[in-house]
Amino acid sequence: MPAEPQTITSLATSLATRQVTASAVVDRCLEQIAQRDSTINAFITVMADDARQAARDADADIAAGRYLGPLHGVPISIKDLFDVRGTRTTAASRVRQNHRADTDAPTIARLRSAGAIIVGKTNLHEFALGTTNEESAFGPVHHPLDPNRSPGGSSGGSAASVLAEMAYASLGTDTGGSIRIPSAVCGLVGLKPAFRDITTRGCVPLSSSLDHVGPICRSVADARLLYDVLRDATPGSDPVSVDRPVRGMRLGILRGYFAALLDPQVASSFESASARVSDAGAVLDEVGIAHAGDIAPIYLHIALSEAAAFHARALDSRGEDYTPTVRQRLEMGRYILAEDYVRALRGRDVLRQEVNAALDGRDALLLPTVPVPATRLGATTMKVGTGEESVRNLTLRLTQLFNITGHPAITIPCGRTLEGLPIGAQLVGPRGSTRTLLDIAEALEPYLGPGVSR
Amino acid sequence: MTIKTWLDVSSQDAERRGLPAVKPLLEALARSTATLRTADWNFDATGEFDMPDPALPTDAR
Numbered sequence: 001m002p003a004e005p006q007t008i009t010s011l012a013t014s015l016a017t018r019q020v021t022a023s024a025v026v027d028r029c030l031e032q033i034a035q036r037d038s039t040i041n042a043f044i045t046v047m048a049d050d051a052r053q054a055a056r057d058a059d060a061d062i063a064a065g066r067y068l069g070p071l072h073g074v075p076i077s078i079k080d081l082f083d084v085r086g087t088r089t090t091a092a093s094r095v096r097q098n099h100r101a102d103t104d105a106p107t108i109a110r111l112r113s114a115g116a117i118i119v120g121k122t123n124l125h126e127f128a129l130g131t132t133n134e135e136s137a138f139g140p141v142h143h144p145l146d147p148n149r150s151p152g153g154s155s156g157g158s159a160a161s162v163l164a165e166m167a168y169a170s171l172g173t174d175t176g177g178s179i180r181i182p183s184a185v186c187g188l189v190g191l192k193p194a195f196r197d198i199t200t201r202g203c204v205p206l207s208s209s210l211d212h213v214g215p216i217c218r219s220v221a222d223a224r225l226l227y228d229v230l231r232d233a234t235p236g237s238d239p240v241s242v243d244r245p246v247r248g249m250r251l252g253i254l255r256g257y258f259a260a261l262l263d264p265q266v267a268s269s270f271e272s273a274s275a276r277v278s279d280a281g282a283v284l285d286e287v288g289i290a291h292a293g294d295i296a297p298i299y300l301h302i303a304l305s306e307a308a309a310f311h312a313r314a315l316d317s318r319g320e321d322y323t324p325t326v327r328q329r330l331e332m333g334r335y336i337l338a339e340d341y342v343r344a345l346r347g348r349d350v351l352r353q354e355v356n357a358a359l360d361g362r363d364a365l366l367l368p369t370v371p372v373p374a375t376r377l378g379a380t381t382m383k384v385g386t387g388e389e390s391v392r393n394l395t396l397r398l399t400q401l402f403n404i405t406g407h408p409a410i411t412i413p414c415g416r417t418l419e420g421l422p423i424g425a426q427l428v429g430p431r432g433s434t435r436t437l438l439d440i441a442e443a444l445e446p447y448l449g450p451g452v453s454r
Numbered sequence: 455m456t457i458k459t460w461l462d463v464s465s466q467d468a469e470r471r472g473l474p475a476v477k478p479l480l481e482a483l484a485r486s487t488a489t490l491r492t493a494d495w496n497f498d499a500t501g502e503f504d505m506p507d508p509a510l511p512t513d514a515r
Contacts, residue, residue, distance in 0.1 A: 291493065291495065293489075294489065294490070294493050296486065297486040300483070300486050301486070301487070304483075324475070328473070328475050328476050328479055329479065331468070331473055331476045332480060332483055335460075335464040335467075335468075335483070336483070336487075337455065337460065340487050340490055340491070343490050343491065343496060344490060346495065346496065346497065347493060347495060350495045
């Protein structure tokens with residue numbers, strides 16, 4: 001039986017004590033890429049030479065007593081929306097295929113300062129505008145557990161690279177669920193921090209008021225480690241982690257809209273996970289969001305208006321260079337009227353107040369992350385319950401609310417389907433309290449269920 | 455502008471620009487906009503006006 005993939009937390013001990021070298025760890029990841037990426041297509045740019053040199057430097061530094069901490073010598077992949085100096089930032093689009101970054105995005109600089117080693121830049125849904133990773137100038141990404149399925153998106157290459165052991169973690173972005181969706185369907189942990197916790201500078205935007213940056217990794221402890229390196233820290237504001245007992249923890253289970261369209265195996269896994277959390281002593285009750293039916297229209301009008309504004313010039317000059325579906329969706333955004341955009345902003349305030357109210361007196365909200373397991377490549381609709389639903393609408397259905405409101409959210413593996421496809425549960429915390437959410441998630445992680453990578 | 459007028463004008467413009475594939479998307483957007491416009495939280499200039507404080511960034515509210 002193959003060994004379980006290591007978390008960063010466990011690898012760090014071996015690296016710090018020199019039981020393993022960074023060079024050996026990087027070589028293993030590069031071997032995985034060489035062996036499997038012709039099938040998976042997770043990477044747009046592999047930085048093998050740079051990674052090997054960085055590993056040799058890390059080994060020399062660690063041997064000389066200059067250990068930088070738990071990310072030192074750890075291979076990380078980067079969604080190809082972030083500027084990494086000396087590489088192109090394609091956003092998986094022909095529109096940007098000749099771009100070359102002169103400097104690192106601040107998040108990349110922070111990862112490097114902590115000693116992380118960048119192994120390459122990962123494939124995504126073009127300009128992050130989609131949840132299946134099928135529309136990319138570099139071809140679709142295939143799920144490592146079933147090449148006929150999507151790894152989710154838009155950070156699909158990132159999640160696939162971690163699941164396939166090509167990297168220990170990946171840096172992704174999440175505008176409607178693009179970290180949490182691929183993390184959930186690949187059996188990983190994915191953190192969308194509170195809005196503006198981590199800078200988006202140096203990262204190609206999709207929708208500036210919905211975009212979030214965060215890690216995709218194998219455990220909540222790894223997510224915390226990466227969050228602490230990536231976040232915009234204010235001097236003197238370092239929060240203290242608190243061990244939170246599950247007994248007495250108050251969790252609101254979102255019902256109504258959030259439970260109305262679930263694949264039966266997702267529903268069953270989620271209910272089992274909730275029961276385990278309850279058995280461990282957490283206090284669960286049901287809660288709703290009164291205007292949940294307005295989430296998708298509010299999201300659509302904000303996301304497409306902001307995306308269209310960013311892309312307008314390129315749509316006029318290089319429209320043919322976009323993939324057809326992404327081009328059409330961006331063009332759709334150019335027709336949204338200002339008054340409807342402002343209505344959507346008003347709706348955002350309403351939803352934010354309702355999520356705040358749902359969290360009042362509770363430590364976190366709990367709901368499934370994605371209503372369905374990994375979808376088949378090529379499918380545009382799928383049957384859930386009695387109706388046929390759009391794959392795009394289904395996959396965004398349970399995540400986009402928290403991009404609208406800015407609340408921190410994290411997905412944790414909570415089970416698998418009979419076919420072995422991973423299922424995720426999502427925890428949502430109070431605004432501005434990402435660190436508290438991580439404490440809660442770490443306490444609940446063993447009860448929610450074993451992930452494929454733990 | 456009514457949604458019907460908006461949809462007619464937008465569809466004609468998409469056709470004129472050589473983007474007929476956008477038209478079905480505009481029809482879907484029209485349904486979404488209709489939901490947005492009929493939501494009970496919309497402002498009504500003839501009634502209550504509890505506006506958010508514009509001095510605060512959206513994120514701070």
